[in-house]
Amino acid sequence: MIRWGRLRHLSPLLLALLGRLTLAAPLPQIGAEDDWYPYTALRDGEIRGMSADIVRAAFAAADTPVELIAYPYARCMYLARIGKLAGCFNTTPDEQVRHDFRLPRQALFNDDILIWTRRSQATPLTQLADLSGRRIAVTLGYEYGPSFDGYSGVQRIAVRQDINGFRMLERGRVDYSIAFRGTSEQLFRDNPSLQGLFQPVYTAHQAELFLSFSREHRDARRLLQQFERGMQIIAKNGRYQQILSQWQHQRPTLLKADTRH
Numbered sequence: 001m002i003r004w005g006r007l008r009h010l011s012p013l014l015l016a017l018l019g020r021l022t023l024a025a026p027l028p029q030i031g032a033e034d035d036w037y038p039y040t041a042l043r044d045g046e047i048r049g050m051s052a053d054i055v056r057a058a059f060a061a062a063d064t065p066v067e068l069i070a071y072p073y074a075r076c077m078y079l080a081r082i083g084k085l086a087g088c089f090n091t092t093p094d095e096q097v098r099h100d101f102r103l104p105r106q107a108l109f110n111d112d113i114l115i116w117t118r119r120s121q122a123t124p125l126t127q128l129a130d131l132s133g134r135r136i137a138v139t140l141g142y143e144y145g146p147s148f149d150g151y152s153g154v155q156r157i158a159v160r161q162d163i164n165g166f167r168m169l170e171r172g173r174v175d176y177s178i179a180f181r182g183t184s185e186q187l188f189r190d191n192p193s194l195q196g197l198f199q200p201v202y203t204a205h206q207a208e209l210f211l212s213f214s215r216e217h218r219d220a221r222r223l224l225q226q227f228e229r230g231m232q233i234i235a236k237n238g239r240y241q242q243i244l245s246q247w248q249h250q251r252p253t254l255l256k257a258d259t260r261h
Contacts, residue, residue, distance in 0.1 A: 027067040028219045030055065030211070031076035031088035035161060038186045038247055039090055039109070039209070042070040050247035051090050051108045055211055057239050058230030064223065074141030083216025086223050090209040092143040102215060102224050106231045107208035109244065112181045113144050114200035118169060125202035129153065137165030137177040144178055145205025163187050170197055178204060 032052055034042040040049040047068045059066050066086070071079065073088075080088040081100050089108060091097055115125065115136070125131065132153040140158050143149060157174050159165045165177035166187065179187075181200070188195045211227065214220040234240040 027065050028086045028223055029067050029069050031071050031080055031085040032068045033073045033076060033090055034070035035072070036090065036183055038182060050243060051209065053243045053247075054108050054240065055089060057234050057243060058227050060230070061233040061239070062226040062230035064226040064230070066223065077141065077212070080212060080214045081216070083214050085214060086217040086220045087211050087213040089211040091212040092145065092205075092207045093210055093212070094143045094146060094149060097143065097212060100215065101212035102220060103210050103212060104224060104228050104231065106228065106235075107210050110206065110208055112203050113148070113178060113205040113207050114181055114184065115202040115204055116166070116169065116177045116179060116184065116198045116200050117175065119197055119199040122199035122201055128204070131176065134175040137168050137174045139165065139179070145207060148178065148204040163191065166194055166198065170194065180207070
């Protein structure tokens with residue numbers, strides 16, 4: 001503890017600096033998904049990925065320091081919802097998320113949510129009803145857009161991570177797996193044994209991914225305002241596009257249905 005009486009002979013500037021250090025608060029914490037590369041993941045003890053770079057750049061542009069903390073997605077969203085974290089990313093908002101969280105005007109990025117099957121049995125789908133009665137692997141806690149999330153005609157097989165869904169698909173334990181384009185491509189690069197095994201046959205949703213801000217955290221409203229200001233800055237100065245270009249990946253070819261009759 002600092003005893004101010006003993007410091008009365010110090011200069012006013014030094015006293016002011018000591019006071020600021022004593023009263024300094026911890027940085028607000030933003031939750032980052034821990035296993036969703038190349039967008040956000042904990043790798044070699046560091047939070048890395050495209051959306052992590054965007055979040056850091058936006059807050060830096062707004063001169064607003066924050067701390068990113070890695071969590072599994074479902075845990076991250078829970079902690080943000082109850083106010084233990086100021087926010088969490090990456091979120092594909094549904095009606096419940098929009099009710100529980102504050103969302104910025106600007107998404108972090110866009111990506112396609114694809115339905116994949118084994119290449120050896122790939123048949124193009126024209127509508128979700130083509131999945132009726134089939135088994136499809138879904139990752140716990142993920143949102144896949146209103147059409148798929150509201151469709152009750154499939155058997156959803158819940159898995160902890162996207163790779164588990166693809167492993168089940170490889171072994172014939174499910175008929176399909178649903179996953180984002182970018183993260184699926186990265187999984188195949190990281191796991192060469194999976195390369196060339198799967199084919200996307202349907203786009204379930206063209207998703208916007210957001211940093212969701214808590215409605216319960218005391219700093220969240222201010223951080224949302226600063227984040228939006230920072231996003232505008234990096235959009236104007238070219239930093240946002242630079243980040244997207246650094247992480248760009250080729251879009252896979254979607255198997256098209258033959259509509260000729």
